[in-house]
Amino acid sequence: MSFKDKRIILTGAAGGMGSLLAKALLQRGAKLAMVDANADALQALVSELSGDVYAVSADLSSVAGCTGAVETCQQLLGQVDILINLAGLNFFGAFAEQDAAHIDIMMRVNVLGPMLLTRALLPSFLANNTGKVVNVGSVFGSIGFAWFTTYSASKFGLRGFSEALRRELADTDVQVAYIAPRAVKTPMNNDAVMKMGEATGMNMDEPDVIVEKIIQTIESDKNDSYFGFPESLFVRVNALLPRLVDKALAGQNKIAKTFLSK
Template identity: 50%
Template sequence: MKLTGKNVLLTGAAGGIGARLAQELVRRGARVALVGRKANALAQLQARIADSGGEAVVVTADLSDTARLGEVVARCHDALGGIDLLINVAGQLSFRPFDEEDPAVLERIIRLNLVTPMLLTRALLPQLRERGGRIINIGSTFGAIGFAWFSAYSASKFGLRGFSEALRRELEGSGVGVSYIAPRAVRTPFNTGAIYRMAEAVGMHMDEPAWVVKQIVSAIERDTPEAHLGFPEKLFARINAVLPRLVDAALRKQNRAMEAFARGVDQE
């Protein structure tokens, strides 16, 4: 998809990936509806975009409140005059033993990471069909390899990947494309201090957000159906699809090392 002149609805726009992605989309000629909960951060991002000569509008909303998503879509449509591209970035992460997970957090993760993208997609499909648009779902390596201590997050991203694949097949020939783009861990405030300490202890690879944004934009422009970012994680994702017990064995030692960080008993 050529981005020049396109109208984009971007969720999670105030985040470490979302803010950089918004600026890159505008740099390439798109107009962006910045959607998220953090009004001040979104207003500051809008001002930076305006200073660069770009155009963006702010739509403040709690996207986990699924009853209000129709209103979000209407506000974005009214502000931009139609949507060509939906990019679902907003998400929530939890790193802890599953039996200690707060049920309310578990439900929010599934709503925000999976149900919200599905409902936004459903609401936007009529105009995306009319405009020959595209849906971009930002997933994770955790959507192809289920990681211990990230059970709820992994489940939500597995679901997002499955939704993207199924919808892509359903919409074939409709003029609407669907892409699933899966970064590995990214150096943003999305990750907690415990995750950073765990990543250092086990040698987990983490990418800079600027590189990840470059890969996302490239995938959008090339209409890539599915992309997994980072090596060797994208290789492990393929192996896990056909030989998951081999990956079980490969991760066993790492899982034990991660446990102390997940349980909050690691040392600062």
Template identity: 40%
Template sequence: MQLKNKCILLTGATGGIGKPLALQLAAKGAKLILVGRDSNKLETLAQQIHNKGGNAKTLVANFAEQGATQQLAQQAPLQFGNVDILINNAGVLDFILFEDQSPERIAQMIETNVTAPIQIANALMPHFKANNQGQLVMIGSILGSLGFPHYATYCASKFAIHGFSQALRRELVDTNIGVTYIAPRGVNTPMNDAATLAMLAKTGGNVDEPEKVAQIIVKAIEQQKQEVFIGQPESFFAWLNGFLPSVVSIGLKKQARLAREFAAKNKH
């Protein structure tokens, strides 16, 4: 798929992956609708894109607010007259002992990571169906296939998005609407706090730079990939977990024990 002049709706546009992704998509000639909660950050990013000769508009949306996803889906096609690609990138993450995670934070995580992206896709589906074209890109995680200790709610949210992506792709098999699921491993973004980074260093966890992840996402969109898992050995363990979860559990025992002291420092 050629991205030049494609209209792309990008949520979480000013985040760790979102910003380099927006810049790389703009460099390909895509017309961007940047979505986020902070209007100042959005306008700064849009101006940066314009200064480089790109084309971007902004929409402020807080997915914790009722009706935000429907409003976004109504406003987005009005920006450039069409939406060709939806990239659901917005998300929140906690590295925490499950008993220390508040009910309010659990609800927020499910709302942001699961409910909002599904509702946006649902609201845009009539638009895609009417044109019989479009691409939904869901930014998931390796932890959407591999349950990892101290990320229980986050894993639940990404498992949900992974299953949603598979089911919807199969439902749309006789259309020209594609569904791409991207599963990064750890990414060096502000979502990972000091305790998380210390834990990853202690346990030997790998972390990719957001620019590298953004490059892989852009390539996956261009090639209209179905699923892309980023990084080894994490991708292998995610695959193995589907067949021999008990073996993976044994392998993670040491990491779980090492990680616990760092997770215990966080409360939300």
């Protein structure tokens, strides 16, 4: 699949990976509606970019924010070809100490938002029997990580949504892809996460490398992609032998606990 003249909605476009992905998509000739909650960062990004690009400021933690964003994007782009669900929120800390309101918003942005955006676009995808939804999950969507409990739960949800919807749409030409990076050096990971990552030997990729892999995954029409070794292997081991992974992660969990956000 080529990005030339494809009309794309990219959420989380003002973020660490989003801004690089926006640039890469425009360089490949896409027409882009960039959606993000961070209106200032979005405007600054638009002024740096050249090509067919629009900024749509929206809060994707609400039903109205999601449906409104899709309506605006359709007005700007016309028929949409690809939805890339990249917006997300993270929390590194003890679940027992996470605010209820923050748990609520994380689940909304990370899993409910992508579902609602997809739901709003699906009728036009089905009417034209074409279109693609790309959900950016995480290795934490297959391996539940201590101290990232809400984040893991949200990405497990996103993976389940992707798999079920793909099966539901199997007799159409509408595609659903799920992409799972391991840790990436972006503002999503605060100082505590970076220090914990160093102390535990966690592999962390550069955002430009991951953006290139996201582009390649979409271009090659793959359904699922797990980036990085040995994480992609651990995903399989965890599915088959989770007790073994409990033991393997126990030491790392103890070290990580000493870096928790308060």
